[in-house]
Amino acid sequence: MEPIISFSNFTFKYRTQVEPTLYDINLNIYPGEKVLIIGPSGSGKSTLAHCINGLVPFSYSGDITGEYSICGKDPKKMDIFGLSQMVGTVLQDTDGQFIGLTVAEDIAFALENDCVPGEEMKRKVDEVADTVHAKELLLNSPFALSGGQKQRVSMAGVLVDDVDILLFDEPLANLDPATGKTAIALIDEIHKTQKKTVLIIEHRLEDALYRDVDRIILVSEGRIVCDAKPDELLAGDLLREHGIREPLYVTALKHAGCTVTEDSHPAHIETLYTDLYKEKVKAWFESVSLPEKKPSSEEILSVSRLGFSYAPDKPVLKDVSFAIRRGEMTAIVGKNGAGKTTLSNLICGFLKPDAGEIFLEGKDITPLSVKERGEVVGLVMQNPNQMISKPMIYDEVALGLSVRGFPEEEIKERVYRVLKICGLYQFRNWPVGALSFGQKKRVTIASILVMDPKVIILDEPTAGQDYRHYTEIMEFLKYLNEGQGITILMITHDMHLMLEYTDRAIVLADGELLCDDKPARVLTDEALAQRAYLKKTSLYELADKCDIADPVMFTERFIYYERENHHGTSVNL
Amino acid sequence: MGRVLTYEEKDTWMHRLCGVTKFVFFLLWSMTSMMTYDTRILLVMVVLSIILYRTSRTRWRQVGAVFKFILLFLTINLIAIFFFSPGQGTKIYGTDTPLFHVVGPYVMNAEQLFYEFNVFLKYMTVVPAVFIFIVTTNPSEFAASLNRVGISYKFGYAFAIALRYIPDVQDDFRTIRNAQEARGIEMSKKAKLSSRIKNMAAIIFPLVFSSMDRIDVVSNAMELRGFGKNKKRTWYMARELKPLDYTVIIVTALASAVALFITYHDGNRFYNPFV
Numbered sequence: 090m091e092p093i094i095s096f097s098n099f100t101f102k103y104r105t106q107v108e109p110t111l112y113d114i115n116l117n118i119y120p121g122e123k124v125l126i127i128g129p130s131g132s133g134k135s136t137l138a139h140c141i142n143g144l145v146p147f148s149y150s151g152d153i154t155g156e157y158s159i160c161g162k163d164p165k166k167m168d169i170f171g172l173s174q175m176v177g178t179v180l181q182d183t184d185g186q187f188i189g190l191t192v193a194e195d196i197a198f199a200l201e202n203d204c205v206p207g208e209e210m211k212r213k214v215d216e217v218a219d220t221v222h223a224k225e226l227l228l229n230s231p232f233a234l235s236g237g238q239k240q241r242v243s244m245a246g247v248l249v250d251d252v253d254i255l256l257f258d259e260p261l262a263n264l265d266p267a268t269g270k271t272a273i274a275l276i277d278e279i280h281k282t283q284k285k286t287v288l289i290i291e292h293r294l295e296d297a298l299y300r301d302v303d304r305i306i307l308v309s310e311g312r313i314v315c316d317a318k319p320d321e322l323l324a325g326d327l328l329r330e331h332g333i334r335e336p337l338y339v340t341a342l343k344h345a346g347c348t349v350t351e352d353s354h355p356a357h358i359e360t361l362y363t364d365l366y367k368e369k370v371k372a373w374f375e376s377v378s379l380p381e382k383k384p385s386s387e388e389i390l391s392v393s394r395l396g397f398s399y400a401p402d403k404p405v406l407k408d409v410s411f412a413i414r415r416g417e418m419t420a421i422v423g424k425n426g427a428g429k430t431t432l433s434n435l436i437c438g439f440l441k442p443d444a445g446e447i448f449l450e451g452k453d454i455t456p457l458s459v460k461e462r463g464e465v466v467g468l469v470m471q472n473p474n475q476m477i478s479k480p481m482i483y484d485e486v487a488l489g490l491s492v493r494g495f496p497e498e499e500i501k502e503r504v505y506r507v508l509k510i511c512g513l514y515q516f517r518n519w520p521v522g523a524l525s526f527g528q529k530k531r532v533t534i535a536s537i538l539v540m541d542p543k544v545i546i547l548d549e550p551t552a553g554q555d556y557r558h559y560t561e562i563m564e565f566l567k568y569l570n571e572g573q574g575i576t577i578l579m580i581t582h583d584m585h586l587m588l589e590y591t592d593r594a595i596v597l598a599d600g601e602l603l604c605d606d607k608p609a610r611v612l613t614d615e616a617l618a619q620r621a622y623l624k625k626t627s628l629y630e631l632a633d634k635c636d637i638a639d640p641v642m643f644t645e646r647f648i649y650y651e652r653e654n655h656h657g658t659s660v661n662l
Numbered sequence: 663m664g665r666v667l668t669y670e671e672k673d674t675w676m677h678r679l680c681g682v683t684k685f686v687f688f689l690l691w692s693m694t695s696m697m698t699y700d701t702r703i704l705l706v707m708v709v710l711s712i713i714l715y716r717t718s719r720t721r722w723r724q725v726g727a728v729f730k731f732i733l734l735f736l737t738i739n740l741i742a743i744f745f746f747s748p749g750q751g752t753k754i755y756g757t758d759t760p761l762f763h764v765v766g767p768y769v770m771n772a773e774q775l776f777y778e779f780n781v782f783l784k785y786m787t788v789v790p791a792v793f794i795f796i797v798t799t800n801p802s803e804f805a806a807s808l809n810r811v812g813i814s815y816k817f818g819y820a821f822a823i824a825l826r827y828i829p830d831v832q833d834d835f836r837t838i839r840n841a842q843e844a845r846g847i848e849m850s851k852k853a854k855l856s857s858r859i860k861n862m863a864a865i866i867f868p869l870v871f872s873s874m875d876r877i878d879v880v881s882n883a884m885e886l887r888g889f890g891k892n893k894k895r896t897w898y899m900a901r902e903l904k905p906l907d908y909t910v911i912i913v914t915a916l917a918s919a920v921a922l923f924i925t926y927h928d929g930n931r932f933y934n935p936f937v
Contacts, residue, residue, distance in 0.1 A: 142886060170891040178886050185879030188887075189898075190669075190802050190826055197898035202888035204896050214898070232829070246887065439840040463844035474871045475838050478864040488864070489845045536845065 091161060092117035093254060093286050094141060099155035101140060106151075110136045112311045114155070120253070123280050123287040125297055125319075128308035129332040130555040135258065137308060138290050140164075142256055143172035160253060173199075177247030181259040181553075183239040187231040192223065192242050195231055199250045217249045220283070221275065236425040237268035241275065248279070255279070257289045261296050262553055265424040265582040266624035273299040292555045294328070295336035295627065298356055307331060319356035324349045334556040334585070338631040341647050342366055344654075345373035358627040363634045370635040377646040389415045389450055389576050390436070390466070390544050396444035397431055405431045406600045409445070413544070418570045418577045420587040420608065423597035424622030429580045432597070433546050438462045449543065463489075467537035471549040473529040476536070482508075482524075483517050486536045503539055510573065511535040511565070527558045531565065538569070544576045545569075551586060563590050584624060588612055589648055596621045609644040666727050667796050668829050674798070675906065676718045681799045682807030683907040687914045688795045694918045695787040698925040700933040701776075704783040707921075711790040718794045725793045736785050740778050744770070751777040757936045773936060780932075801825035806897035815895050823880070831873060838868050 096116040102109040111133045118124055128134035139145040146153060147169040157164065160175045180186040189195030193214055200210045218224045221241040226234065231242055240260065247255065257276060261269040277300035280287045291297040298319060305322050307315040309331040315322055322328065328335050335343075338358050342349050347366040354360040363370075391412035398404040406428045413419055421429050434440045436447055438459040447454050449465055470476050479485040483504060490500045508514040511531045516524065521532060530550070537545060550566065551559045567590060569575045581587060587594050587608045594611045596604040598621045604611055611617060612626040628647055632640035671677070676684070695707060743750065744764075751773030752758045759772040805822035809815040843849055847861045884890075925931050 144882060144886070148882060148885060169885055170888050173886050173888050180879065180883055180886075182879050185876060186883035188823070188880065188884055188889075190800065194802055194898045198884075198889070199887040201895050201897055202891050204892055204894055206896060207898075207900065210896065210898055250887070434840070437840070437844055439844075459840070459843045460846050460848055463846055466844075468841060468844055470837065470841050472872065474875060475834065475868050476841055477871075478842065478867040488847070492846045492848075492861075540845075 090119055093120045093122075093161075094118040094157075094159055094288075096140075096157045097155060099140075099153070099157050101136060101145060101151055101153050103136075103149060103151040110151075110311055111140070114313055116306065116313060116316070118286060118288070120286055121284060122303045123277075123301070124289070125294075125302045125305045126288060126290045126308060127292055127294055127297075127305060127333055129292065129557055132308045132331075133311040134290050134308040138178075138256055138258055138288070141254070141288070142176045142178045143167075143169040147172075173252075174250065175252055176254045176256055177250055177252035178256045178258060179240075179243050179247055179260060181262050183236075183243050183263065184232070186243055186246075187239075190230060191227070192218075192229050192231055192234070193227040195242060196227075196245045196249055198246060203250075213249055217245045220248060220279070221245045235268070236264045237271055240264065240268070240272045244275065244279065248283070252285070254286045254288065257287070257291075259291055259553075260289065261291055261293050265622045266296070266584050267424065267619070267622035269293075269296050270299050270624060273297060276300070292333060294333055296624075298336065301356070307333070318351075320351045320354055323355040324351045324353075332555065332557040336627060337585075337647070338627040340651065341628060341631055342370065344647070344650055345370045358630045358634075361631075361634065363631070367635045370631070371637060374632075374635075374637055374643055374646060377650050379642075379646055379649050385415045385417075387415045388412045388448075390578075391448045392432075392436070392445065393448070394445040395432070395435060395442050395447070397428075397435060397440060397442050404600050406435070406442075409597070409600075409602045411595055411602060411605050413576060413578060415576055416570070416574055417593060418567070418591050419579070419593045419595060420591040421578065421580045421595045421597065422582060422584075422587055422611075422621065422623065423603075424582070427597040427621070428600040429597055430548065433468065433548065433578075433580055436462075436546065437466060437468050463542075464540055465543050467540060467542035467545045469530075469533050469537055469545060469547045469550070471552055473526070473533045476533045477521050477529065480520050480522070482513065482519050482521055482532055485521060485532055486513075486539050489536060489540045507535045507539045510538065510569070527554065527561055530562060534565075534569075538575075542575075544578060546578045546580070548580045549583075550579055550581070551583060559586070566590070582623075584612060584626065588626060588644070589652065596623070598622070607641075607645070609641050609648065613640050613644060666724065666828075666832060667793070668724070668832075669800055669825065670724065670797055671800075672719050672798075674717060674719050676714070676794065676798045678906070679798075679910060680807055680901050680903050680907045681804030682811055683903065683910050684795055684799050685804065685807065686911050688791055690914050690918045691791050692788050694921050695784050697931060698921060699780050699931045700921075700925040701780055701783070701935075702933060703921045703924060704780060704787060707787040708783055711787055711794075714794055715790045718798050720793060720797050724797050729789065729793075732785070732789055736782065740781065743778055743781065744768070744774065748774060750774060754932050755934050755936045759936070776935070796825070800899060802897070803899040803901060806900040809895075809897070810900070816890065819889075827873075827876070830876070831869070834869055834872055835865065838865050838872075842868075 096114045099111065099114040100109050101111040126134050126137065136145060139149060141159060143164060145151065159172065164172055187195050188198050196214045196217060197210050200213060218227055221244050223238065223241045223245055226238060226242065231239060234242065260272050264272060276287060276289065279285065289297060302319060305317060305319050306313055307327060314331060315327050323335065323339050339349060339355055347369050349355050353362040353365060393410045395406055395409045396404060397406040421432060423429055431440065435442050438457065454462060477485055479488060486507060487500050487504045490503060505514065508517050511534060513531055513535060521529065524532065551562050554562065563586065566577055570577050591608055594606065594608045595602065596611055603621055604617055612623065613629040615625055618625045626644060628644045629640040632643040637643050698704065748768055751771060754777060755773045757773060761770050761772055761775065763769050801822040805818035808818035839849055842864045847864045849858060849861055
């Protein structure tokens with residue numbers, strides 16, 4: 090069979106860069122295959138995807154050497170429109186790719202550009218909407234949809250063109266875990282019923298493997314380092330070496346000293362054959378002991394019977410009460426739209442509660458203005474570009490102090506101290522523009538820290554980050570929490586983050602507080618996970634398969650062991 | 663959450679009109695208002711715009727903030743006219759009827775006051791028309807209409823997408839303002855106007871950068887789905903012109919002609935109550 094996508098000795102260098110981004114790529118993908126492309130940020134996996142959909146070289150120009158073909162044609166001799174007839178791309182940022190004002194228009198966009206007449210267009214849109222189960226959404230605005238619905242609509246917008254190849258660029262990036270699972274299942278359904286060739290680019294390997302793929306291609310530093318079946322790749326050590334997180338159950342097996350083999354089918358926890366591993370896993374479980382961590386008894390932030398709504402009959406938050414103790418690292422979790430952001434907006438004073446009170450160190454902060462609260466509770470937004478307002482790092486970090494009229498000397502001293510804590514001291518005279526995303530994130534954290542807040546709230550601190558950057562940011566936060574005694578509250582739907590780094594999880598669903606407990610317990614409770622759109626951790630199933638009676642304890646011990654042995658204890662400052 | 667100057671789906675005859683009809687109306691209406699200084703016509707137009715504003719079921723929260731902003735500029739404008747050319751009224755109407763002394767050499771006379779009243783009326787006729795047009799016209803349908811009257815669809819789409827991003831940019835603005843306020847950059851009424859204007863930079867800078875990110879993503883998304891491939895395109899939201907549309911266009915054209923005739927039949931565009 091002829092490959093539908095073929096690269097041979099392919100090298101690509103962006104015009105604006107000195108070194109090539111892709112080196113010597115040799116890759117064949119055959120019609121009807123489903124292939125997962127993984128790699129850390131900056132590995133070149135997105136560039137590879139851009140070469141396939143035509144953004145390279147038509148939107149991002151550069152030098153190509155070697156040969157490649159898509160559907161038997163040479164893309165260099167085509168244009169981006171010709172390629173878009175063969176390759177449909179679902180972009181990572183579903184919000185950004187919506188063009189139409191209604192779902193129907195958005196799905197029809199490609200047809201409109203193809204001059205399809207009105208009647209035929211309406212019929213096709215209906216048909217495709219049906220395929221992705223989005224027919225009832227046609228007249229809605231794409232922005233009013235939930236994360237999962239958005240994903241379905243963007244798939245429809247691409248399917249409508251009747252392309253041969255579907256390319257999904259990090260489809261899981263903005264989805265809560267349960268919705269992510271549904272998305273992967275839908276991709277699988279489309280792959281099977283529509284007979285398309287499917288390429289998925291993702292770094293969340295465990296979630297992406299929720300349904301079978303034929304092959305995994307691992308890209309690192311611009312080269313393909315592995316092209317293998319999932320079972321084969323998971324049995325080896327390549328993933329860890331290249332900064333990709335293995336499925337948790339695989340890591341657990343490796344910690345327990347098991348040699349994971351291809352024959353045991355490690356690609357899915359459901360198919361994993363554990364007889365060989367059972368005894369070792371049990372022995373390991375017994376050998377790890379967990380130190381008791383004594384939480385401080387002093388409450389620093391508490392909310393009591395908090396209620397809020399935009400419209401009288403649609404409460405966004407109902408009767409939410411909890412207390413955070415000094416020095417805790419807590420996660421607020423729940424699906425998109427559960428009220429997490431509203432909660433942080435209420436705490437920061439951007440919104441006024443309809444009912445209930447918020448206390449900081451026992452004092453009611455309701456009468457305080459946004460600015461006054463900002464001195465005790467700092468908020469770090471998800472996207473650093475939404476916060477940074479000065480071109481120079483020093484000025485950005487100093488901003489909060491200088492608008493409060495602190496003397497120049499004190500500002501300098503405090504800014505330098507914070508820059509040192511954040512590992513940014515050597516960059517103090519740099520422009521912000523020269524920093525990487527992770528470094529910008531640190532700048533925004535520094536600009537909050539400089540005001541000496543008692544509590545820091547972070548909105549999705551690691552969204553869109555690969556495992557290495559995720560670890561870097563989280564280890565830094567852990568250092569702030571443990572080394573500097575700062576109380577940290579994180580809004581997230583990253584289950585790994587919550588499991589690995591937080592002491593407590595506050596679970597919200599439909600505006601209500603569902604649960605306030607240890608993360609390991611939250612993620613091993615099937616019923617709870619389902620209501621909150623979370624996903625039960627695969628460690629639970631592994632414990633189950635290995636006849637370990639206490640899966641919660643197993644999960645906790647695993648996390649403890651993982652932290653102690655693999656992350657290292659200090660951040661590289 | 664209240665969004666300002668954004669299309670809202672409602673069922674009124676104005677919402678049912680084609681975008682192109684409303685555009686033609688808007689152009690003729692503004693042109694008439696710009697050309698005429700005939701107070702009688704301007705008064706009729708003001709009354710008409712209030713009626714139209716009412717029937718379009720536009721809510722105050724959709725336009726209120728912008729209206730206040732325009733009023734502020736209008737006031738500055740009127741004051742500036744007086745100080746830069748206090749004799750404009752006399753020049754136009756030929757008489758000088760002093761009313762009261764303002765400051766230094768400046769004396770307000772009836773003619774000047776009347777002239778500036780006319781300027782005020784002009785604003786009051788055009789502003790509601792702009793509001794009605796924006797809040798009752800579906801941007802994509804409007805782009806489709808523009809394309810139909812022969813304007814390049816790329817231009818029409820640029821326009822539509824700008825309208826479509828108004829709500830997004832407003833949301834961004836709100837989030838950024840909140841975060842900056844928490845850092846101590848006071849944007850509420852507590853701060854002095856001068857420092858509020860200065861502090862605006864702290865919001866505009868991040869707003870521009872996050873909007874640039876947006877533009878990059880959406881232009882890629884559009885290209886990947888074939889935008890700009892052909893000279894023509896079709897429109898999902900396209901609407902046929904209906905009898906009501908033709909009626910509105912004809913009535914508007916006739917009314918403008920009549921208004922301009924009344925304005926100009928005595929040789930100049932001013933209505934003079936002073937002689």
